[in-house]
Amino acid sequence: MLETIAYSIFNGVLYGTLLFMMSSGLTLIFGMMGVLNFAHASFYMLGAYFAYTLGLTTGFWLALILAPIAVGAMGALVERYGLRRVHQYGHVPELLFTFGLAYVIEELVALFWGTVPVPYKAPAVMNTTAFTMFDLDYSWFKVFILLVAVVMFVGLWLLLMKTRAGQVIQAALSRPDMVGALGHNVPLVFTLVFAFGCALAGLGGVVGGIQFVTDPGMAFMMGPIVFVVVVLGGLGSVPGALVASLIIGILQTFFLSINFSLAETIGTLNIEDSGFFGVLWHMEATRIAPVLPFLLLVLTLIFRPRGIFGKREA
Amino acid sequence: MLHNKKTGRFAGIMIGLSMAFSSATYAQEDPIRISYIDPLSGPFALAGDGGLKSFHFAAQKLNEDGGILGRDIEIVPMDSKQSASEAVQLVQRSADEGINFVTQGNGSNVAAAIIEAIERNNRRNKDNKMLYLNYAAVDPALTNELCSFYHFRFDAASDIKLEALTNYMKDQEDISKIFLVNMDYSHGHFISERMAELVDERLPHAEIVGDVLHPVGKVRDFSPYVSRIQQSGADTVVSGNWGIDLALLVRAIDSAGLDVNVYTYYGGAGGVPAGIGPRGEGILRQVTEWHADVNVDEGLEDYEKWFQEFKKQYPQFDWYYHRIYNQMYMLKAAIEEVGNTDDVDAIALALEGMKFESPTGTVTMRAKDHQILQPMYISVMDTNAKYDAENSGVGFRTVASIPVEQATVETSCNMARP
Numbered sequence: 024m025l026e027t028i029a030y031s032i033f034n035g036v037l038y039g040t041l042l043f044m045m046s047s048g049l050t051l052i053f054g055m056m057g058v059l060n061f062a063h064a065s066f067y068m069l070g071a072y073f074a075y076t077l078g079l080t081t082g083f084w085l086a087l088i089l090a091p092i093a094v095g096a097m098g099a100l101v102e103r104y105g106l107r108r109v110h111q112y113g114h115v116p117e118l119l120f121t122f123g124l125a126y127v128i129e130e131l132v133a134l135f136w137g138t139v140p141v142p143y144k145a146p147a148v149m150n151t152t153a154f155t156m157f158d159l160d161y162s163w164f165k166v167f168i169l170l171v172a173v174v175m176f177v178g179l180w181l182l183l184m185k186t187r188a189g190q191v192i193q194a195a196l197s198r199p200d201m202v203g204a205l206g207h208n209v210p211l212v213f214t215l216v217f218a219f220g221c222a223l224a225g226l227g228g229v230v231g232g233i234q235f236v237t238d239p240g241m242a243f244m245m246g247p248i249v250f251v252v253v254v255l256g257g258l259g260s261v262p263g264a265l266v267a268s269l270i271i272g273i274l275q276t277f278f279l280s281i282n283f284s285l286a287e288t289i290g291t292l293n294i295e296d297s298g299f300f301g302v303l304w305h306m307e308a309t310r311i312a313p314v315l316p317f318l319l320l321v322l323t324l325i326f327r328p329r330g331i332f333g334k335r336e337a
Numbered sequence: 338m339l340h341n342k343k344t345g346r347f348a349g350i351m352i353g354l355s356m357a358f359s360s361a362t363y364a365q366e367d368p369i370r371i372s373y374i375d376p377l378s379g380p381f382a383l384a385g386d387g388g389l390k391s392f393h394f395a396a397q398k399l400n401e402d403g404g405i406l407g408r409d410i411e412i413v414p415m416d417s418k419q420s421a422s423e424a425v426q427l428v429q430r431s432a433d434e435g436i437n438f439v440t441q442g443n444g445s446n447v448a449a450a451i452i453e454a455i456e457r458n459n460r461r462n463k464d465n466k467m468l469y470l471n472y473a474a475v476d477p478a479l480t481n482e483l484c485s486f487y488h489f490r491f492d493a494a495s496d497i498k499l500e501a502l503t504n505y506m507k508d509q510e511d512i513s514k515i516f517l518v519n520m521d522y523s524h525g526h527f528i529s530e531r532m533a534e535l536v537d538e539r540l541p542h543a544e545i546v547g548d549v550l551h552p553v554g555k556v557r558d559f560s561p562y563v564s565r566i567q568q569s570g571a572d573t574v575v576s577g578n579w580g581i582d583l584a585l586l587v588r589a590i591d592s593a594g595l596d597v598n599v600y601t602y603y604g605g606a607g608g609v610p611a612g613i614g615p616r617g618e619g620i621l622r623q624v625t626e627w628h629a630d631v632n633v634d635e636g637l638e639d640y641e642k643w644f645q646e647f648k649k650q651y652p653q654f655d656w657y658y659h660r661i662y663n664q665m666y667m668l669k670a671a672i673e674e675v676g677n678t679d680d681v682d683a684i685a686l687a688l689e690g691m692k693f694e695s696p697t698g699t700v701t702m703r704a705k706d707h708q709i710l711q712p713m714y715i716s717v718m719d720t721n722a723k724y725d726a727e728n729s730g731v732g733f734r735t736v737a738s739i740p741v742e743q744a745t746v747e748t749s750c751n752m753a754r755p
Contacts, residue, residue: 030564038558137653138383139727140612152594159567160594235557236584236612244557279561313552
């Protein structure tokens with residue numbers, strides 16, 4: 024049991040940090056601009072594909088930096104020439120715009136790179152074993168994921184809390200008129216925030232594309248879970264996104280790792296494996312695990328709509 | 338108003354002209370059309386796309402050799418979006434367009450719906466009957482409880498694959514603990530249940546130490562499953578997973594450094610080799626009716642050329658569906674025996690019991706249930722294979738050939754014949 028718990032915590036943290044990389048940009052964009060970006064996971068996918076393509080010529084390490092910048096640039100274009108025009112019509116058109124954009128990006132990726140997954144790999148040195156825990160190997164790449172996530176979180180926090188730019192950003196969100204009157208270019212701030220959020224998703228993709236599989240379905244696969252993280256953590260809260268990512272990561276890993284059902288633990292009590300209650304009684308934990316994040320989403324919205332650290336209601 | 342009238346007249350003339358034109362070309366070329374009903378958009382598009390390209394290529398090769406009865410073959414792609422109800426509508430559309438042959442492969446639930454739709458059409462529409470050629474849907478029910486005179490399966494059914502697999506495994510003394518990882522729907526449920534029976538019957542030296550079902554296409558992180566495999570002490574994993582679910586599973590196993598053999602149905606296509614790459618070497622095994630290096634091992638030069646030409650035409654894909662080769666040539670033989678494409682009953686009777694000399698050996702379309710019986714291969718991922726799969730740098734090497742007799746399962750089918 025100890026083994027399972029230690030293992031779940033460690034693996035859960037690993038998975039959670041990946042979730043955080045994807046969701047931090049989304050929560051930032053929402054918190055700052057009020058835009059619920061449905062295409063966020065598509066920027067994550069673009070990050071992976073850009074890193075793969077750039078990596079072919081520049082090598083992985085340079086691509087690690089260049090790909091998020093390229094994704095950020097795309098994000099800036101989308102904000103400047105798409106979102107800003109739609110913005111004046113309110114939130115629903117914005118939502119529909121990003122919704123459509125997600126499909127457009129997916130199809131474009133399939134057109135350019137094909138539907139077969141691309142062979143996007145970590146440099147060989149990262150595939151060597153860093154340490155072994157309970158007979159399972161952990162590669163340097165996993166350590167690297169943790170590292171990137173930590174750097175990302177600390178960097179974000181410092182940027183928002185300790186720099187002048189961060190203060191202008193925060194001010195521009197709550198009192199845009201005032202910030203404008205003080206001579207700051209508010210629309211530019213918005214563009215930069217959106218671009219930065221997309222770049223964060225791109226960085227998540229650079230790492231996630233290696234950990235998972237880089238194919239046109241990867242955005243579709245990641246999309247829903249990222250929203251769960253953002254709602255659970257509190258819309259707009261970066262620390263919230265981190266905590267929520269870790270909670271979901273650990274909880275899900277734990278449920279998948281244990282062999283547990285009420286019937287096995289307490290006894291079948293002559294309850295048959297049929298009917299609503301019987302099925303629940305015999306349900307194995309592994310089959311519940313995939314529902315958990317979404318159950319959390321629903322419960323959060325009912326009982327604490329602003330999430331763990333959120334300041335406003337979802 | 339005048340304007341409208343003119344437009345109407347103009348449109349009428351154009352429609353008339355185009356109809357005359359199209360019927361004229363139709364009579365001139367008169368190809369034999371086959372509806373290809375599979376997902377061409379959405380998350381399963383990759384699978385549907387690979388199948389479509391294989392059919393296009395096989396049709397093109399047949400056409401170069403004079404087609405069937407001197408007529409060209411035309412594959413008509415129809416997007417099922419992996420939905421059974423959509424597929425039923427497409428069967429209806431094929432009937433409306435006078436297409437006699439339907440082929441499909443992705444999803445046994447879709448296959449069952451197509452069988453029903455075709456049975457219905459053939460009952461009501463006796464002058465325009467249809468035939469369903471199934472190239473990949475493997476649910477055993479399709480040739481047992483649900484079997485139909487108008488359905489022919491060219492892929493080995495799931496129970497046959499397990500039969501071949503366990504016939505190989507029973508001689509492997511080092512297999513002692515088996516873990517089952519499958520997708521949580523009928524396909525995975527069947528493997529989980531049937532494998533338990535087969536291990537009991539046939540593998541006295543082995544036991545099943547774990548059996549998990551996971552949701553289809555939703556798991557991103559397979560490491561918890563890997564930890565369970567490791568804790569169970571398993572040396573062998575059997576999985577009916579396909580696509581991303583298989584790629585992620587094998588990657589997680591490799592990344593944790595677990596020393597197990599993973600036996601699969603679909604390790605050789607659908608984005609799996611590309612998704613795993615050389616990391617699957619020595620781990621991933623598959624049971625299939627053919628793989629690219631069979632051509633090399635058995636000196637099948639013509640077929641090797643076929644494989645190479647396909648690669649040249651579709652560099653992203655590989656010729657993977659040997660069964661499509663069998664299917665197209667067997668259909669050709671049946672139609673040419675009958676002499677026309679309209680007498681569907683006669684074509685079905687000609688296909689029934691047909692023996693065909695495939696490059697891999699004799700294959701037989703069993704008359705009783707319309708299930709093909711063919712030799713099978715068990716192969717393992719190997720970077721030294723001559724041909725890699727999906728440009729991944731890693732291909733497959735045969736570890737065992739399973740003769741037809743060991744890849745055969747009895748059927749309970751009792752079909753109604755015309």
